[in-house]
Amino acid sequence: MAELLSLTLAAVTPAAEGISLFEFRAGPGQGPLPPFEPGAHLSLMLPSGIERQYSLCNNPDEHGRYVVAVKREAEGRGGSREMHGLVPGQVLRSRPPANHFPLAPAPAPVLLIAGGIGVTPIVAMAHRLARDRRPFRLVFLARSRKEAAFLDTLRDLAGAGLVLHFDDEAAGFYDLAGLLSGADPAAHIHCCGPAPLMEAVRRAAASWPENQLHFEFFANAAEAHAEGDQPFTLILARSRREVAVGAAETPLEALLRQGVDVDYSCTEGTCGTCITRVIEGEVDHRDAVLMPGEKASNIVLCCSRAKGERLTVDL
Ligand code: FES
Missing domain, CATH: 2.40.30.10 (Translation factors)
Incomplete structure (x- = not known):
């Protein structure tokens, strides 16, 4: 460490x-x-x-x-x-x-989408883009003007590229589909905000190449425990051990309880430290870090679970 x-x-x-x-x-x-x-x-x-x-x-x-x-x-x-x-x-x-949310390098065009407090990494990106004189658009969605941080800084950095949308002033939802249909198809989209915004951007950008989509959750919207959770068995392929995961604990908690040495940090599915390769079995994903293409073969141990009774992982 x-x-x-x-x-x-x-x-x-x-x-x-x-x-x-x-x-x-x-x-x-x-x-x-x-x-x-x-x-x-x-x-x-x-x-x-x-x-x-x-x-x-x-x-x-x-x-x-x-x-x-x-x-x-x-x-x-x-x-x-x-x-x-x-x-x-x-x-x-x-x-x-x-940094799990790096800015796409030049000369890629950039579209920044921020929701609420999710604007924090976006401001740092705007600083860098403005310094490098890279043209970019920045869409900032917030509940109200008084709850929106960095407005003056964003105006300075993004100029005419800044689009503001406040729920309490607007007639309806922001038109993400319209935004993306008018965007440069080569643009890299960087989005940070609450889970519903990220999902909406993902849906609106369904036809976008995955390597041009970059998401960062500022808080994990997923719950590590949900009603109806079932116990399951984690098979550790490398150490040839089996660990029982109770209905009310996460795989990480079960592993630590059994003395298995696993790297972890945030314990809420946002940092990616505990991502582990899945060898067999299906995962009920509850994290905020895995990209769609990573989900088939990985689990975030601090919050996700097995869909079935057994899950084999590379530990
Ligand atoms: S410890 Fe951070 S994602 Fe699991």
Whole structure:
């Protein structure tokens, strides 16, 4: 595992209703902060011990600081509430920036689609595209203007390429099909937002080549446990072991309970650390990281399950 960074929370500033920006700088004993590319995220270890990923939203060309934006989720899991309870001066540990959502390299045309707080990695991408003078379109959908962060920055960066849609001002849903039918067919689509938006973009872009579609979930919409979940057996092909997975636990929990060494990080199906190759059996996918083409042969152990009674994996 890469060495953890020591980060001091330097400032917390409001960015929109319910959304704050958290600026981190090098903490005690920390050397220069590693650089990051657009689309990268930090994995912060919060004081309670939970680990949460947040996309970096500042200009990737800035050195010496990391900025993340976090929405206070009233009903959310502990991460957002805990972040909003932090005060400047607190020191956190973090994994170095990692990137599962890289920006398509030049000269590919780019279409950015952001929903709500999912705008965070999109802002970093807009910084890079503007710096490189690459033309791009940026569609930002939010519930209302007051809940939309970074509006001024996005106007500066995207100029006439910025399209805003606010649910409370618009007459209906945003016309994604119309957007895509008018888009450059060579464009790479980068989308980050809530699950319904991602699904809508996927549907609207059904005819788009898969390698031109890039998605990032800012929170896992899937639930690791659902009513009616059945126990099943995980067959570990390499170590020739069988692990029983109970109805109320995830495969990852069952493996750890049995002392099987598995890499994991977020435990909520968003980081991709626990992706494991499936050798036999069908998976009930509940994660937010696998691309459609990866689903046939992989499982995200921290949240997905077997569809049948047995699943053989490469462990
Ligand atoms: S641990 Fe992050 S996806 Fe499973």
